Amino acid sequence: MSRGWTDNATVFLVGFLLAGPVTELMADEDERVTVPAAVPVASLDSAVEVGLRWLAEHQDADGSFGRLSHYGKHVGITGLVGMAFLSSGSTPGRGEFGRNIDGCIDFILAHGSESGLLAAETSHGPMYGHGFATLFLAEAYGMSRRSEIRETLRRAVRLIVTTQNEEGGWRYQPVRHDADLSVTVCQVMALRAARNVGIAVEKSVIDEAVRYIRRSQNPDGGFRYMLSSSTSAFARSAAGVAALQYAGIYHGDAVHRGLKYCKQFMPPDEQSVGHYYYGHYYAAQAMYLGGDAYWGVWWPAVRGELIAKQSSDGSWKGQAGEEYGTAMALIVLQMPNRLLPIFQR
Numbered sequence: 001m002s003r004g005w006t007d008n009a010t011v012f013l014v015g016f017l018l019a020g021p022v023t024e025l026m027a028d029e030d031e032r033v034t035v036p037a038a039v040p041v042a043s044l045d046s047a048v049e050v051g052l053r054w055l056a057e058h059q060d061a062d063g064s065f066g067r068l069s070h071y072g073k074h075v076g077i078t079g080l081v082g083m084a085f086l087s088s089g090s091t092p093g094r095g096e097f098g099r100n101i102d103g104c105i106d107f108i109l110a111h112g113s114e115s116g117l118l119a120a121e122t123s124h125g126p127m128y129g130h131g132f133a134t135l136f137l138a139e140a141y142g143m144s145r146r147s148e149i150r151e152t153l154r155r156a157v158r159l160i161v162t163t164q165n166e167e168g169g170w171r172y173q174p175v176r177h178d179a180d181l182s183v184t185v186c187q188v189m190a191l192r193a194a195r196n197v198g199i200a201v202e203k204s205v206i207d208e209a210v211r212y213i214r215r216s217q218n219p220d221g222g223f224r225y226m227l228s229s230s231t232s233a234f235a236r237s238a239a240g241v242a243a244l245q246y247a248g249i250y251h252g253d254a255v256h257r258g259l260k261y262c263k264q265f266m267p268p269d270e271q272s273v274g275h276y277y278y279g280h281y282y283a284a285q286a287m288y289l290g291g292d293a294y295w296g297v298w299w300p301a302v303r304g305e306l307i308a309k310q311s312s313d314g315s316w317k318g319q320a321g322e323e324y325g326t327a328m329a330l331i332v333l334q335m336p337n338r339l340l341p342i343f344q345r
Helices: 007-018 041-057 075-087 098-110 126-144 147-162 181-196 203-215 234-246 253-263 276-290 292-309 322-333
Strands: 024-028 031-034
Touching: 041 075, 041 292, 041 322, 075 098, 075 126, 075 322, 098 126, 098 147, 126 147, 126 181, 147 181, 181 203, 181 234, 203 234, 234 253, 234 276, 253 276, 253 292, 276 292, 276 322, 292 322
Parallel strands: none
Antiparallel strands: 024 031
């Protein structure tokens, strides 16, 4: 069961949204950090509103997203956009973006298969897209209980379970061959969301995934891409911490060291880190689930960074395409809404 926010935490967050500049805040027992000036609520609200409308205007007739990227129509990007719409308070069939959410669901369902794999014809390395699409279907199913979602979701989860390799992780293709941290994190999030809505997932699957993630952590607190590599990097380290948290590990040495490693990049910018939107997406989750000492410092910084990068048309440009960048930015900026069950503490 997810852990709700306390009243004090809510007041704390509202204070950051409404107040003026804050100079210092305790983030660790032995460390004080500078916090950027708060962004006015109106700026945040308008950025989100314009961004959501940009996405709605660029949805294809079949409900898909991804056409503006080099991936083509893509179940993973469509799922991320659907999560951005869900984060606004709309639900399947209801609210300003209810029809858009239904379109996302319909596209993903249309690209399910008997094996359980969710993938459009243009997919490359389909387990990435499969993980994000499965996560979205689980979130949407929990809000609508559309009966046709359940069987597709159940098959998608079964595929994840049966393709976990001996190390405990997953890789680009739905086969039990090798594993990397990035794809593994996608599957862990999808499995957690599926369990939240009543889809059975054996505890042993999660335990093996946790074992793989723990083995991927380096002495500096960061995470490596594969067990055979060694270098830590911001984006995958944020993903590693978030995956441990979604597996139910909210405290302890591994999480604390991972959060401390990621916090040194606050806020990540495109010049200093790779996989910019991917990194922001996971770092925001990791800091939020890490508690007020981390989130209270991270949120003002990432909020200002993302709002400043928004294009005049409402989108966020990125190497993976505007739809992907815009969806990721909007998920982060709407995280304080606490409307997606997977992001709740």
